[in-house]
Every structure is written in structure tokens, then in C-alpha cells.
Amino acid sequence: MEIMESKRPRGRPSRYAKYEQLLASLPHSMTKRPLYVDQIGLFRGARGVTVWIKVRHPDRKSSEIKLGSLTSWSWEQLEQKRSELQGRADRDEPLRPKKVATFAEYADGWLQRKRHTAKGYGTLKGHVSKHLLPTFGKTSLSDISTTAVNGWLGQQRATLKPSTVKRQLNTLNAILNDALKAGVIEKNPAALSDSVRGIEPRTRFLSDADLKKIFAVIDKIEKEERTDREMKPCQKIGWLRSFVMWAIQSGMRRQEILNLNFSDITIMDDETWVFSINNTKSGHPRQILCNDTMKGIIGSMRLMPREKGDQRIFPVSLTTAKRKLTNLWKICGLEDVRLHDMRRTHASVLVKNGVDIRTVAARLGHRDTKMLMAVYAVQNNDAYATKLAQATFSNL
Incomplete structure (x- = not known):
């Protein structure tokens, strides 16, 4: 034929x-x-x-x-x-152009590289799996356009807060910038995308009444957990009050608290316990003194059941901590509260009571171009700041 x-x-x-x-x-x-x-x-x-x-x-x-x-x-x-x-x-060049990875393939490799170095890795992974892959996953990196990014932004803004969408866009930008530096793509299509508008500065502080209410609800929750212990034998209980109290006493970030190990404590004498915070958001370690309340929390958390080899002071995952805290704010009925407000409140109380800005900034791990710290040590005034935090929050 x-x-x-x-x-x-x-x-x-x-x-x-x-x-x-x-x-x-x-x-x-x-x-x-x-x-x-x-x-x-x-x-x-x-x-x-x-x-x-x-x-x-x-x-x-x-x-x-x-x-x-x-x-x-x-x-x-x-x-x-x-x-x-x-x-x-x-010219001894490849005869066929190199295959450009899909967004899903490149994002997976990017996450693997960030697993042990990125702050808030769980959040980044959630952004990728839940919000970026459904739209860009099967698309070649070279085929992602600014128009496509803007379309995705519009979809996200329809159901999510501007600040949430902005954080997701930051993750997308980080992945595409990484691909740009690696020579995989010639430009970052998200760099010229529409700006996320409607983000208002957040300055939430907690009053004494707010704090008393929060700890009263925590006590109620932990009492119920002890009552239901036989029905939920695998549930870790008895850490929530200590966790929130540690946040208000130390001014530390959530992830910094979760990363703390017992080995990070240096006991110089009975009065002076120094905590080294190594895994920080800025990448610069710092040290703070422990007050009596924090020492008591360390002692109680040593008694908490944990898996063999787990030396974290608070042996809970980020997901568990977020779920517990979200439920706590909901039960309290307090509008727009998060654990970071403990850190902000901690700092405002210290400043209000006369602790100089430099000491407070060093305690919280803040740095600027004029204050480069060559040695990370406990500030002279930090002892006063520690005692003040103890006196201020001891009645909670």
C-alpha cells in the first residue's frame, strides 16, 4: 500500500x-x-x-x-x-537545549537544601505543597510568566489575608531567585508581579488582664488533659503553660524556644544560669540569663516523658505547638493574638521600666548597622532585665 x-x-x-x-x-x-x-x-x-x-x-x-x-x-x-x-x-555546545526542570522538581530540591538551614522550614514546606504546587507544580520554570504569578496572587487574595499571601509570595520569590542564580532561568517572573496591598503594621500588646485570662484558660485546658489522660495516652500534656510562660519571660521567638536543648544551659553558679540561643532568625547566636521562673520551667520539663535521645526542653513539634496555641487563642476569645505578642509585650515592659534600648535589642537578638556585636555575651544590664521580667510576670 x-x-x-x-x-x-x-x-x-x-x-x-x-x-x-x-x-x-x-x-x-x-x-x-x-x-x-x-x-x-x-x-x-x-x-x-x-x-x-x-x-x-x-x-x-x-x-x-x-x-x-x-x-x-x-x-x-x-x-x-x-x-x-x-x-x-x-562551538562545542550541547546540540539540544537542556531540559528545564518543572517547578515541582526544582522546589523539591530547594526544600531539601533548606531543610537544615532555613528558619521556619515547616512553614516554607507548607507554602510549597499547599499553595504553590497546585498552580505551578507541573509548569517548567522557564514557562512561568509574570502574568501567571499575578493570576495566582488574585486567587490567593480572594480567600486569604494579604499578609499570608505576601509570605507565600516571598517563598515563591526565594525559589525563583535561587533558580536565577543557578542559571536555570534568565529572569524571575515574580520580581515584577503585582504588589500585595492591604498589609497593615501589627502592634498587638497584651495587657495584664489579657495575660491573666490566657493563663487561666491554660490551667483549665491542662486540667482537662489530665482528666482525659487514659483516653489519650499518647498525647503530650503539661507543657503548654511552661511554653507560654517561657515566651513572656524570655522574649524569645517561637522557633527559638522549640529549638532549645538542655545542653544549651551553662550553670555558672547557683544564681547565674546562662542560656545560649544558637539557632536564631538572624543567624547570629546570643545569650540570655535565666530568672527563677525559667529555672523552675527547666526543672519541670526535665520530668516530662519524651523519646529516648530527645534533649529539647519542649519536646513537641512545630505543628503541635501551632495547633495548641491556635486553639488557646480561640478559647480565650482574644482578637488577633499570637505567641509573638508575648515577645513584643516582654520588650515593651522592659523599655517602659527603664531598661536601655541597646540591652533590650541585644536580649531579643535585634541588630542594626551601627551595633555590630563582635562577642555574644550577656549584657551587663541583662541581669536587671531578667529580674524585672521575674517581678512583672511572677503573679501569672
């Missing part, structure tokens, strides 16, 4: 006659290699004629590249392609 060739654009017979003659000379059935004229080859198979290009490398070796069906090419286009591929071979 004769194979019917599809109609395709043809050049001028006088210029491309040699290729037309090659096509006409092809046997009805071919089982070996293509036949070539001037590095352009044709092969007749069961499904039609396919076209090939042969290039010669500087070391005199040859490569054959299959371009697909002849019906998709004109002779002029094939000559242009031949020149392009031969030029790459002469």
Missing part, C-alpha cells in the same frame, strides 16, 4: 531540487539509516517520512539528530536548523 504524503510548504524547485530528488528516491520501506544530502536526511517509516540532521564535531565525529515528521518542516527551515546545529557543534 502506497503511503500518502501530507501536503507541506515547498521551496523553489531550482533551489531545493536535491532534497525533492532525495525524497522521491526513498524506497517504500526502509529498515536501516536515513539517506542524506548535505547533512539533511530522510527516513521513510510506517507512519511517514521523518527528517534528520547530521552534524560534524571538531574531533571529526558525527551526530544524528531526529527532528520529527517532514510534514512539519520546509526545506528552508531545515537548512536553517542544520546551520544552527552545526554552529553549536563547532
